[in-house]
Amino acid sequence: MAETNYDVIVLGSGPGGYVAAIRCAQLGLKTAIVEREKLGGICLNWGCIPTKALLRSAEVLHYMQNAKDYGLTATGIEADLDAVVKRSRGVASQLNQGVTHLMKKNKIAVHMGEGTLTSATTLDVKGEKGTETLSAKHVIVATGARARDLPFAPADGKRVWTYRHAMTPTEMPTKLLVIGSGAIGIEFASFYNDMGANVTVVEMLDRIVPVEDADVSTFLTKSLTKQGITIRTATSVEDLEVGANGVTASIKGQDGKVEKADFSHVIVAIGIVPNTENIGLDKLTEMERGFIQIDDYGRTGTKGLWAIGDCVPGPWLAHKASHEGVTAAEAIAQELGNTDVHPHPLDRNNIPGCTYCHPQVASVGLTEAKATEAGHKVRVGNFPFIGNGKAIALGEAEGFIKTVFDAGTGELLGAHMVGAEVTELIQGYTVGKQLETTEAELMQTIFPHPTLSEMMHESVLDAYDRTLHM
Numbered sequence: 001m002a003e004t005n006y007d008v009i010v011l012g013s014g015p016g017g018y019v020a021a022i023r024c025a026q027l028g029l030k031t032a033i034v035e036r037e038k039l040g041g042i043c044l045n046w047g048c049i050p051t052k053a054l055l056r057s058a059e060v061l062h063y064m065q066n067a068k069d070y071g072l073t074a075t076g077i078e079a080d081l082d083a084v085v086k087r088s089r090g091v092a093s094q095l096n097q098g099v100t101h102l103m104k105k106n107k108i109a110v111h112m113g114e115g116t117l118t119s120a121t122t123l124d125v126k127g128e129k130g131t132e133t134l135s136a137k138h139v140i141v142a143t144g145a146r147a148r149d150l151p152f153a154p155a156d157g158k159r160v161w162t163y164r165h166a167m168t169p170t171e172m173p174t175k176l177l178v179i180g181s182g183a184i185g186i187e188f189a190s191f192y193n194d195m196g197a198n199v200t201v202v203e204m205l206d207r208i209v210p211v212e213d214a215d216v217s218t219f220l221t222k223s224l225t226k227q228g229i230t231i232r233t234a235t236s237v238e239d240l241e242v243g244a245n246g247v248t249a250s251i252k253g254q255d256g257k258v259e260k261a262d263f264s265h266v267i268v269a270i271g272i273v274p275n276t277e278n279i280g281l282d283k284l285t286e287m288e289r290g291f292i293q294i295d296d297y298g299r300t301g302t303k304g305l306w307a308i309g310d311c312v313p314g315p316w317l318a319h320k321a322s323h324e325g326v327t328a329a330e331a332i333a334q335e336l337g338n339t340d341v342h343p344h345p346l347d348r349n350n351i352p353g354c355t356y357c358h359p360q361v362a363s364v365g366l367t368e369a370k371a372t373e374a375g376h377k378v379r380v381g382n383f384p385f386i387g388n389g390k391a392i393a394l395g396e397a398e399g400f401i402k403t404v405f406d407a408g409t410g411e412l413l414g415a416h417m418v419g420a421e422v423t424e425l426i427q428g429y430t431v432g433k434q435l436e437t438t439e440a441e442l443m444q445t446i447f448p449h450p451t452l453s454e455m456m457h458e459s460v461l462d463a464y465d466r467t468l469h470m
Contacts, residue, residue: 004109006032006136008332009123011115011279014041015048016309016321017142018099023329025106027338032134033108034115034125039099042144042310043318045092046164051187053088054167055356058194062358069395079195081172088167117141117280120305138304138332141292142325143279145272145310150179153240153266159247160240161267163188173197173265177249179237181208183355185269186220190357193229200230200263202251207233209355213367213416215382215402220418223359223398240266274311296345298328306332320351352430354423359399362426365414365433368404377407379439381463383455385419387470390450396420401459403429410438415459421452428456439464
């Protein structure tokens with residue numbers, strides 16, 4: 001077996017792995033990446049990007065079906081599920097090719113195959129042409145994660161789906177059960193509802209999108225219910241009886257009673273399992289529930305071994321993985337003698353989260369409840385979409401923006417949004433938090449008119465009893 005030596009080997013090519021490899025190469029390090037499936041990982045091929053393509057199709061369908069609200073007439077509107085899926089896969093393919101180009105551009109060696117760590121700095125890669133041994137001064141593990149199955153009803157791709165099956169359906173669900181109301185569950189519930197399915201969402205906790213601010217959860221529940229989605233919280237699925245033509249679910253409600261209901265399909269969105277087993281990690285470093293334990297720069301407890309992304313503690317988000325990849329790459333370069341880089345540790349309190357349902361949800365920082373629990377005396381601002389001229393002109397007057405400040409220092413502790421395009425707006429507050437802004441800077445900032453971003457200004461003003469347009 002031929003041995004190839006590198007400065008850095010990255011195991012996994014998702015948004016954490018390929019970004020880490022690019023940054024390593026930019027810093028002059030001889031870099032390789034190992035991937036067993038497709039470059040781009042889950043995010044580009046089966047997650048963030050193709051999902052958003054599906055949701056965009058559903059959004060366009062929604063607007064076409066409601067053309068009369070805009071003074072327009074549209075008839076004969078219908079969805080072609082096969083065409084929608086084909087477009088989504090085309091988007092994923094285009095981006096996969098883009099990552100391939102980036103690897104070539106940055107002179108990163110790509111080894112396709114199954115990678116197994118034989119030590120902290122060596123890997124055996126089993127590919128189509130046999131097994132080769134790679135070694136490096138440093139190895140970054142970026143193997144990601146996969147959907148968690150129900151213990152009593154593993155996904156079969158026919159009636160019981162994970163997100164991967166839900167993105168390439170062989171048929172359109174008529175009556176769909178979505179188990180779990182995190183971002184993935186709610187996005188697919190929103191998509192299939194817009195496409196015409198009868199959708200029920202079941203959540204074990206007492207509210208949907210439970211990591212979000214309580215006010216956002218309440219608002220989103222009302223909005224999705226109004227759209228025809230059945231929301232059942234404090235409810236669990238106890239069993240699934242899978243047949244050739246459908247699924248019978250045993251559902252335990254808030255009252256403790258178990259009832260049976262029939263569905264054509266089920267989407268399981270109850271979390272993830274890290275891809276850390278059977279790759280040699282168990283003998284090399286500390287793990288907890290399968291997740292690799294790291295410091296704020298991505299170092300494990302083993303010299304030369306690093307980890308980033310969905311195989312380390314959360315939140316499990318693509319942009320967090322990419323940021324970790326850059327941080328780890330710069331920390332490695334520094335260890336190898338580059339004195340021009342100054343890596344910064346990850347600030348987990350400044351990672352934005354986005355859910356692309358209709359209406360969208362976005363947030364950063366502490367919720368009002370978490371801020372209070374942390375000992376802050378808070379000032380809270382809230383501004384509704386109905387008070388914004390651009391939102392009304394867009395026909396998107398549903399939603400609000402909420403800001404949370406420390407009453408003593410004026411520090412922006414958190415921001416929470418629900419409504420049209422809030423996934424684009426949230427970065428304004430994220431930058432503000434990164435710059436350690438207070439209410440004063442935000443109040444003194446000029447926001448363009450007419451824009452949705454004016455609501456960000458008004459929410460800040462409202463926290464200090466100075467709102468202008470409500």
